Amino acid sequence: MRSYGQYCSVAKALDVVGDRWTLLIIRELLVRGACRYTDLKNGLPGIATNLLADRIRELEAAGLVSREEAPPPVATTLIRLTEAGQELDPVVQALGRWGIRYMAEPAEGDAFCSQWFTFPVEVFLRDRDPDAPPATIELRTAADPAVIEVSGGSVRVRVGSVSAPDLVISGRPQPILGLLTGHLSVPEVTALGVEVSGDHRVLRRVLPDPAGQALS
Amino acid sequence: MRSYGQYCSVAKALDVVGDRWTLLIIRELLVRGACRYTDLKNGLPGIATNLLADRIRELEAAGLVSREEAPPPVATTLIRLTEAGQELDPVVQALGRWGIRYMAEPAEGDAFCSQWFTFPVEVFLRDRDPDAPPATIELRTAADPAVIEVSGGSVRVRVGSVSAPDLVISGRPQPILGLLTGHLSVPEVTALGVEVSGDHRVLRRVLPDPAGQALS
DNA sequence: CGGCATCCTCTTTGATACTG
């Protein structure tokens, strides 16, 4: 990217990460951890392959990501964030919080990946009963399933499945997001075609107060 | 900007503010408050005038800025952030903090504007003696002067001058920044051509601890 | 398959000149 040529830390930051797609690549590496080239490509629907290759090279040159040869069983190169790259977390978080205002719209034709549930969950969900035994919620959309793990005061999301989830939420991403952010209640999302089956008390455990009350 | 087409709040945020120059326009409006077109142009050295006009229109359409006709004495239109625009402050702050790592380099040929002192000051300076009377530090570089106002527990920066500053710091932006961030001491910046004249105790009042000790 | 490189088209930008 062409430098802004301004002696200001905001401009300097954007000199490095202000290019199109760059912060979304960082987002993927933050929520997924180390990735293969193909994982990145799948998590960034719409990116041109040459552009992804270019950006990874630029990020590597800037010291924000590094490549690592995985040992024989996997035998591929993994791309991971360096410490400087990880320190972009507050930037991506701030963007993710600010952008939540645009998630209410239907998003016709938008792509969706289950790891993107991470942002709303980190912002809105809390483990309000840290001493209770660990619990899991499985999220099932058209994309891969994701699991919310609630345990000892922390709430985490990861891509994947679990053998016996306490609660399963299936449906379109948008109403599920409405439920997780506390904007919609269980009856409301059910009316929107979302299926919520299992132990509803887990929801009360993680949802913020006003929504937790309105669950019924 | 072409949409990323991803149902993710980070991507949605970048759909709106991810264009080149856009976040720097927000930066100017955050640190300067309402601005005329020309003020923005001066605070964004390097931007093409048509691009600035385009971006302002886009930001207006997105509801992040609004235009306001100033009353007769000024008789010009002011551009100001809406509430949604102001809420980008955490994003710009996070970028500004992350970008500080690139401010150590000499920045040969970079432009500088005095309002950009705002970011390091907000990050690094504190009023450690809130009950002391208000104090002011004037910063003089090749650009317009700026004033750091220390009063009642808060530290602010504004463009402009003051009649009788308690302390005056003159020189190149880079070593002055080193002083304000606590990376350089007064003797060190003096050796780099910075002149510090007045009541040095004001510096002890605002600088963080380790540097405050190392002033002598 | 995973991991790119090439080629081509289209859009965005940067620089400068000009106007109400």
Added chain:
DNA sequence: CAGTATCAAAGAGGATGCCG
């Protein structure tokens, strides 16, 4: 002061090809 007009250069997007 507050933009618009013009045009060349750079960058993005999309398709396809190559190689271990």
